[in-house]
Amino acid sequence: MPPSAPSGVSPVMPARRASSRSTVKWVLMLGALSALPAFTVDMYLPALPQVALDLDSTEALAQLTVSCMLIGGGVGQLVIGPLSDRFGRRAPLLVGLALHVVISLLCAVVTSMPLLIVLRLAQGFFNAAAGVASVAIVRDRFVGAEAARILSRLMLVIGVAPMFAPTLGTFVLAHGPWRWVFVVLAVMGAALALVVLRVMPETHPPVKRLTGGVRAVAGGYGKLLRDRHFMALAVIPGLGFGVLMSYVVGSPIIFQQEYGLSEGQFALLFAVNGVGLVLSAQVNAALVRKVAPVRLLRFGVVAQAVLVVVLLVVVLTGAGGLIGLLVALWCVLAFQGLVPANASALALSRHGEIAGTAAAMIGAVQSLIAGSVSSLGGFLGGDATAMALVMLAAVTLAILVLAIATPAFRRGGWHMPV
Numbered sequence: 465m466p467p468s469a470p471s472g473v474s475p476v477m478p479a480r481r482a483s484s485r486s487t488v489k490w491v492l493m494l495g496a497l498s499a500l501p502a503f504t505v506d507m508y509l510p511a512l513p514q515v516a517l518d519l520d521s522t523e524a525l526a527q528l529t530v531s532c533m534l535i536g537g538g539v540g541q542l543v544i545g546p547l548s549d550r551f552g553r554r555a556p557l558l559v560g561l562a563l564h565v566v567i568s569l570l571c572a573v574v575t576s577m578p579l580l581i582v583l584r585l586a587q588g589f590f591n592a593a594a595g596v597a598s599v600a601i602v603r604d605r606f607v608g609a610e611a612a613r614i615l616s617r618l619m620l621v622i623g624v625a626p627m628f629a630p631t632l633g634t635f636v637l638a639h640g641p642w643r644w645v646f647v648v649l650a651v652m653g654a655a656l657a658l659v660v661l662r663v664m665p666e667t668h669p670p671v672k673r674l675t676g677g678v679r680a681v682a683g684g685y686g687k688l689l690r691d692r693h694f695m696a697l698a699v700i701p702g703l704g705f706g707v708l709m710s711y712v713v714g715s716p717i718i719f720q721q722e723y724g725l726s727e728g729q730f731a732l733l734f735a736v737n738g739v740g741l742v743l744s745a746q747v748n749a750a751l752v753r754k755v756a757p758v759r760l761l762r763f764g765v766v767a768q769a770v771l772v773v774v775l776l777v778v779v780l781t782g783a784g785g786l787i788g789l790l791v792a793l794w795c796v797l798a799f800q801g802l803v804p805a806n807a808s809a810l811a812l813s814r815h816g817e818i819a820g821t822a823a824a825m826i827g828a829v830q831s832l833i834a835g836s837v838s839s840l841g842g843f844l845g846g847d848a849t850a851m852a853l854v855m856l857a858a859v860t861l862a863i864l865v866l867a868i869a870t871p872a873f874r875r876g877g878w879h880m881p882v
Contacts, residue, residue: 490605493664496656497557498598499625500564501537501591504649505530505712506629509734510727511642512716518642521577524842527713529577529584531839534709536588537595538831544593545600545824546681552668553597553604554660560593561657568650572643588831594656599823604667631731638727684821696869697811698826700765701804702833703862707768707855708800709838711737711793714851722847723786733790740794744801757806758872764802765866769859771796776852789848796855803862804830 508515508530516526540560547556567587574580636644688694719725719733751760775792778784784791808826837858844850867873 489663490601493659494598494601496659497594500594500652500656501588502625503629503632503652504564504568504587504591505533506625506734507633507636507645507649508642509630509712509716510633510720510730511637511645513720514637514642515580516577519575519577519580523717523846524839525577525581527717527842527846528839529581530713531709531835532581532585533588533591534831534835534838536585536835537592538588538828538835540589540592541596541824541827541831542685543589544596545821545827548593548596548600548668550673552666552670552673553601554664554666557593557597558657558660560590560597561653561660563590564594564653565650565657568646568653572646572650592827592831595827596824601664601667628735630734634727634731681821685825688822688825691814693870694811694814694822695829696865697807697814698829699833699865700761700807700862701826702830703837703858703865704765704768704800704803704807705830705834706837706858707772708741708797709834710841710851710854710858711797713838714841714846714848714854717842717846718848718851723789737794737797740798741800744798745805746801748801748805752806752809757809760802761806761810761866762872764799764806765859765862768796768799768803769856769863771799772852772855772859776849776856779848779852 512523512526512530515521515529516523519526544556544560564587567583567590571580571583571587574583632648633645636648688698715734716730719730720727725733748760771792775789775796778788778792782788811822811826814822837854840857841850841854844853
């Protein structure tokens with residue numbers, strides 16, 4: 465047993481089987497941490513039209529503030545992941561949360577769009593500490609099937625968070641200007657930092673920490689970069705996330721201005737589409753027990769491509785009006801659960817000996833690609849047609865990468881772990 469620690473200072477907590485009560489505590493703490501990046505993105509979405517007007521800028525640049533946070537998050541994962549292996553989970557997490565609070569408050573008083581873009585880039589970088597730490601702590605704290613269950617619950621939290629974040633953002637906007645959204649985000653970060661300080665123990669003991677320095681980290685990343693199949697599978701979740709984020713970033717402008725929905729109606733629409741995302745994730749979790757991930761991935765990317773073509777036709781022809789667009793869009797998003805999850809699982813299965821580095825690489829590539837893709841709709845006009853075209857380009861590239869850089873579509877298939 466580790467020695468008792470003074471109040472507010474937590475001992476190192478090794479991996480072991482936890483009681484049901486302890487498991488619930490960890491799910492709540494880690495779930496809140498993993499949801500912070502999603503809330504930081506999605507609470508802000510209903511305010512995009514206000515931000516562009518208030519800062520005397522364009523809607524495309526307002527959308528770029530979301531994309532830059534994703535790009536910053538991608539880079540942050542690559543840096544913070546190895547730091548948490550070297551210095552433990554708590555220190556990088558607390559630094560990341562503290563800087564999240566400071567940057568959120570700076571965003572609340574910013575007076576120009578270029579400065580807001582820079583701040584959001586930095587916010588994404590340090591925000592990555594919450595997501596990296598939550599997954600790493602699960603690996604430290606839980607074992608076997610229990611670890612798998614906790615990770616599944618975290619994925620559900622990450623899927624559900626975007627459903628409630630715009631609603632909370634709409635509530636904040638109903639009582640004050642868009643700057644208040646960042647004040648609320650600062651309060652969230654401060655509350656999480658207090659929980660980490662007072663309740664969460666260190667789960668990565670010094671004896672297990674990375675000691676090889678920069679060379680060891682670079683060696684792990686180099687090994688991944690040389691694996692063509694791994695990198696192809698790491699790119700596909702990014703393209704899949706690009707499909708999702710082109711909707712997330714473009715939808716406030718499309719539905720509030722192009723189709724005249726109120727902020728409340730937009731929040732409800734976002735929640736309904738979020739239900740489709742959660743349902744697809746749960747369906748995939750059930751299917752993957754009986755069907756190989758590579759088969760689900762093949763089916764998912766092709767089906768999503770077909771549905772995106774349908775969405776583009778609906779947008780161009782106006783078939784079904786707003787209802788037709790919403791139904792087609794819901795179907796596209798409902799297949800999202802079959803793409804990134806299975807591609808990531810296949811990629812991680814190739815490098816179990818450096819799973820942490822592999823996970824950081826996948827997450828970083830995902831954020832960088834999604835951040836780059838998501839802003840394209842705004843520069844193409846920011847309307848529903850632009851969103852559908854960006855989606856089509858992303859899912860088409862995903863099919864090409866899977867077909868050309870992996871044997872997934874070749875005769876005999878791919879003998880990957882189920």
